[in-house]
Amino acid sequence: MENITKEFGKTLALNDFSLAIPEGSLVSLLGPSGCGKTTALRILAGLLKADRGRTFFDTLDVSEKAASQRDIGMVFQAYSLFPNMSARANVEFGLRTRKTPEAQIKKLVDDIFEIIGLSEHQSKYPFQLSGGQQQRVALARAIVIRPKVLLLDEPLSALDAQVRSQLRDEIRRVQLEFGITTLFVTHDQDEAMTISDRVGVMHQGRLMQIDKPQLVYEKPANPIVARFVGAMNEIPAQLGGSKVTFFGKTFEISPRSELSNAGTSCLALVRPEALTLSTDTYLGDRARILRTSFMGATSLVHLQLDSAREISVHLSAQSALEYSVGQEVYVQANGSEIMVASQ
Amino acid sequence: MKILRIFLQYFFIIVGLLFFALPIYASTIFAFSSSEGGFTAQPLRAAGENEELIQSLMLTLNIALGTVILTLLLLIPTVAFIHLVIPKSRGWIEFLTLTPLVIPPIVQGVGYLYSMPTQLKATPYALVFAYVILALPFSYRAIDAAFVSIDVRTLYDASTSLGASFVTTIRKILIPNVLTGIFSAVFLTIALVLGEFAYASLLLWNTFPTVLAVVGASGASTAVALSVMSLIGVWLLLTIITLISKPKNKVARS
Numbered sequence: 001m002e003n004i005t006k007e008f009g010k011t012l013a014l015n016d017f018s019l020a021i022p023e024g025s026l027v028s029l030l031g032p033s034g035c036g037k038t039t040a041l042r043i044l045a046g047l048l049k050a051d052r053g054r055t056f057f058d059t060l061d062v063s064e065k066a067a068s069q070r071d072i073g074m075v076f077q078a079y080s081l082f083p084n085m086s087a088r089a090n091v092e093f094g095l096r097t098r099k100t101p102e103a104q105i106k107k108l109v110d111d112i113f114e115i116i117g118l119s120e121h122q123s124k125y126p127f128q129l130s131g132g133q134q135q136r137v138a139l140a141r142a143i144v145i146r147p148k149v150l151l152l153d154e155p156l157s158a159l160d161a162q163v164r165s166q167l168r169d170e171i172r173r174v175q176l177e178f179g180i181t182t183l184f185v186t187h188d189q190d191e192a193m194t195i196s197d198r199v200g201v202m203h204q205g206r207l208m209q210i211d212k213p214q215l216v217y218e219k220p221a222n223p224i225v226a227r228f229v230g231a232m233n234e235i236p237a238q239l240g241g242s243k244v245t246f247f248g249k250t251f252e253i254s255p256r257s258e259l260s261n262a263g264t265s266c267l268a269l270v271r272p273e274a275l276t277l278s279t280d281t282y283l284g285d286r287a288r289i290l291r292t293s294f295m296g297a298t299s300l301v302h303l304q305l306d307s308a309r310e311i312s313v314h315l316s317a318q319s320a321l322e323y324s325v326g327q328e329v330y331v332q333a334n335g336s337e338i339m340v341a342s343q
Numbered sequence: 344m345k346i347l348r349i350f351l352q353y354f355f356i357i358v359g360l361l362f363f364a365l366p367i368y369a370s371t372i373f374a375f376s377s378s379e380g381g382f383t384a385q386p387l388r389a390a391g392e393n394e395e396l397i398q399s400l401m402l403t404l405n406i407a408l409g410t411v412i413l414t415l416l417l418l419i420p421t422v423a424f425i426h427l428v429i430p431k432s433r434g435w436i437e438f439l440t441l442t443p444l445v446i447p448p449i450v451q452g453v454g455y456l457y458s459m460p461t462q463l464k465a466t467p468y469a470l471v472f473a474y475v476i477l478a479l480p481f482s483y484r485a486i487d488a489a490f491v492s493i494d495v496r497t498l499y500d501a502s503t504s505l506g507a508s509f510v511t512t513i514r515k516i517l518i519p520n521v522l523t524g525i526f527s528a529v530f531l532t533i534a535l536v537l538g539e540f541a542y543a544s545l546l547l548w549n550t551f552p553t554v555l556a557v558v559g560a561s562g563a564s565t566a567v568a569l570s571v572m573s574l575i576g577v578w579l580l581l582t583i584i585t586l587i588s589k590p591k592n593k594v595a596r597s
Binding site: 045047066067069072076094097098151 | 493494497498500501502503504505506507508511515516519520
């Protein structure tokens with residue numbers, strides 16, 4: 001997609017938006033609701049028309065083509081199986097509109113039901129299937145036609161947690177198996193991070209950063225991405241030249257920082273795992289433990305600084321046991337470069 | 344308290360039933376009582392021998408068929424379009440469909456006479472156009488309500504993303520999922536045409552209701568007998584439609 005702009009009334013849903021999805025890879029668009037990610041997907045699908053900009057599949061300009069002529073497969077957030085057709089008839093629908101020979105339809109559909117593991121349920125109607133099964137059939141319906149691009153519009157958000165992670169892995173497995181170029185739109189970071197080759201973070205109709213999941217997390221392009229992806233502490237800090245000081249230590253300022261006002265104070269953006277706690281020595285700033293959230297292998301310890309600001313620290317579940325609620329501790333930051341943002 | 348509530352519930356149900364049943368019961372008794380005591384089918388036989396009445400019934404049924412076909416051809420794509428493209432205008436459009444109820448028949452009737460092409464004016468089938476509009480408050484609502492109950496946008500997007508055209512989507516996806524609403528629209532339209540008197544009379548066509556009125560003026564029992572029969576016919580139609588339109592999924596879901 002090249003330089004796409006789309007307005008709804010006075011709202012600018014997409015602002016000079018460009019996105020390239022390498023063939024056979026899975027790219028996620030991540031962002032809060034209203035950031036334009038679904039608009040981008042619908043324009044790519046041909047269900048919406050862009051005000052400006054062009055859309056290409058390979059080198060073919062499809063900007064003027066309707067959705068029905070674009071050769072796409074799509075899975076929606078809402079349950080979208082046709083209620084009047086059995087699961088099998090739903091999956092056959094796309095092949096029939098393409099006038100695929102009957103023998104071939106049978107083989108393709110048999111195979112795809114095998115792959116999604118729902119062979120037993122082929123003759124059931126959508127209302128007889130669970131939410132997860134319905135979305136699997138919808139996925140089968142989208143990929144059985146071997147589309148050029150697979151578009152997934154928050155397909156997991158209506159499901160409960162366990163089914164969601166199962167289906168998430170299944171989407172990735174099937175996508176790799178068929179090598180389908182895929183765009184996945186979601187507001188859930190875990191989903192985007194776990195299954196994507198690349199994650200694009202969107203904000204107010206613009207693509208802020210697109211990178212491998214790990215890089216988006218570790219090297220966010222700007223404070224907006226840093227705050228949106230993963231947990232982030234915002235710690236008051238003092239500026240001095242190209243350095244920033246907080247918790248009794250001085251760090252280099254990351255070049256990706258954003259400082260609009262040239263004051264002496266700012267916010268240091270620090271991940272919970274980049275902070276450490278200690279009790280016996282006077283290292284860093286004093287804080288009081290508010291509560292501890294146990295998360296399996298790790299625990300998240302919530303602290304209140306003397307300035308009343310709350311922060312959190314990631315510890316192994318084992319070391320978190322050493323601390324109790326109400327205890328006074330000293331908190332310090334690690335690392336060499338710190339990203340800062342205006343207060 | 345509980346007993347009182349149950350008593351009141353049944354009381355109102357029974358009063359309601361009586362309100363509807365008593366006139367039908369009285370009409371039946373009146374129409375089919377013989378002057379020698381007991382019951383007789385004589386009024387119906389008299390109707391069967393009345394050539395004009397039979398002809399008018401056939402004409403009305405044909406007009407009903409035409410009205411139904413034109414209504415469905417117009418309304419299904421229109422309502423689909425409204426739901427897909429201009430969903431925000433639904434309120435206004437629904438309001439517009441009510442206008443046939445508030446414009447007096449004489450105004451509309453004369454309006455039709457002026458606006459119809461001459462060739463159409465010469466045939467009673469001109470009434471089809473009048474009836475399509477007259478039935479609009481009912482037929483539009485029935486179909487609109489069915490569209491509200493499904494996720495038109497998602498079903499449409501899913502269908503087009505799979506390569507189906509607008510027509511295919513309407514035919515294979517939307518219509519089968521709004522059948523209940525379509526059946527209600529058909530039924531309401533037929534019921535309306537079978538009983539419509541004002542337009543037919545104003546435009547001087549001998550449809551079933553107008554002929555019935557003439558017959559009623561000379562022999563009341565025949566007219567009432569036919570009214571009762573057409574009422575029963577409509578009830579039967581309603582029952583059949585309810586039975587065949589009950590979607591499979593609704594049955595299994597309960």
